[in-house]
Amino acid sequence: MVDESLDLLTLLADPARRRIVGLLAAEQLCTCHLVEELGMKQPVVSHHLRALREAGVVEGSPCGRFTYYRLRPGALDRAAAALVGLATATHSEPPRRPC
Amino acid sequence: MVDESLDLLTLLADPARRRIVGLLAAEQLCTCHLVEELGMKQPVVSHHLRALREAGVVEGSPCGRFTYYRLRPGALDRAAAALVGLATATHSEPPRRPC
């Protein structure tokens, strides 16, 4: 239940990908923008975008020579809800199983 | 802003650690419980618990020979809030920066 919804967190473990989704949350960008914003080489950015794309987190719209990327609506909803569920669980005192 | 609150996600990237926090969300457990629940060797469990402990996600209460672990209240709040912020951002259509 929790595990499957949170396997996206494996993707967001990498700081570079977190920065990518953070930037895409504010505005749609194409690869060249991300390359200069992140200060990383183009193949690296493309590699991360591929991972995010295959996970359904982002989607790319080819526009001439450029490819604009944006976050896919609702892609993070289940993961966010699962994490909120865990966070609220920390506020209650769970029972202690005897050894 | 987003990046720092979500660096906990690096910890939760590992499925073993996700299972640990999932189990601890339901009840407080000592290491021997986690060892048999997860089917992993004891040093492995102890290693993950150390990582979670140093990140402030869990805390251990020594009780005789045993050490009971539980989630630290509010430890995941910032990460959950940041992820919810990103998830809601996916529902709005962001502007497209021209190339």
Add this chain to the structure above:
DNA sequence: GCGACTCATCGACCACGGCTGATGTCACCT
């Protein structure tokens, strides 16, 4: 005190994943 048990730590091995460089494809422009 002595043995049995729980748990933490250390060192070494190894696989996974990110980075790099080179190459290929496609669209646009002259």
Add this chain to the structure above:
DNA sequence: AGGTGACATCAGCCGTGGTCGATGAGTCGC
């Protein structure tokens, strides 16, 4: 058509991080 720029993919290197085995510290029962 030829050149340029944007983007994707591939093969390879290499560092990080998880796993394993052995060991050490602390506790309970005899």
